[in-house]
Amino acid sequence: MTPVTSEGVGNKRRQRQLANEIKESLRELSIQLSLLNHQVGARADLKDVDLDCLDLINRHGPLSPTALARRAGLHPATMTGILDRLERGGWIARERDAADRRAVNVRALRDRNAELFSLYSGMNKSMDQVCAEYGEAELSLLAEFLRRTINAGQSAADKLAGG
Template sequence: MDSAVSGDARRRRRLTAGIKESLRELNIQLSLLNHRVGARVDLRDVDLDCLDLIGRHGPLGPTTLARRAGLHPATITGILDRLQRGGWIVRERDPADRRAVLVRALEDRNTELFRLYAGMNAAMDALCGGYDETELEVIESFLRRTAAAGRAATDELGSD
């Protein structure tokens, strides 16, 4: 029984190590994809990250965006200036507080990004098509919890 338990423990460690290695490889591949997409539309990686945050959670105030992106507010100003010059975002007055500014992504310009990510999105659709609903729920839960663990680890390290 002891050898079966130790064999199970080794297998679990190998599987866990494989998951961590796969996540590291995924991180690299997504970074490369984002870098190539950014090069096609003349955006820096950090610009794409901020544009994604604005698109998913916006409209956002610059301070909220800085906090979500983990960047200094002065850095966000430069990023927003580039995004606005490129026609990716607009800055608008917050209707709830006319002194505040909200940043909103421009949908017509972001169509260009959707086109560049179409290959990855199609590959993901095909990949997900190979799993049943229960398996997809487990994968979605794992990835959501992994992202939360990443946020917690980032918060623990604090900001620079």
């Protein structure tokens, strides 16, 4: 059996402290991004959930309303109201599938993307400045950490949704 040294205990304690700092920072980041998104949504006349769904459509679309509701973790009936608002605002279009006229896909209308890019430009510029302070290896490590954090969040959300 390997004896426990005070250095080993101190290292474990420091690792736990850093892990807690990271978790607290992620919570604060979540709040700050929510506040930013709320301000962007207010300027673009979009509810927070509308902005989230528009982002999902931009990233993963075109999507069926059902697939979008699943990705967003929302009830399909709720999604109908969101899509109605986004369509009225000129953010999305609903299109019939050529092969199956009953099926509908939702796609983002790129004409309005410049408006959103402009509203997020301050954050994007700040992030460029932050990233410029790190080397390639550090950025690679951070990117991997964020991917794994995203996967952990998605897994936790899926477990809550399933039971």
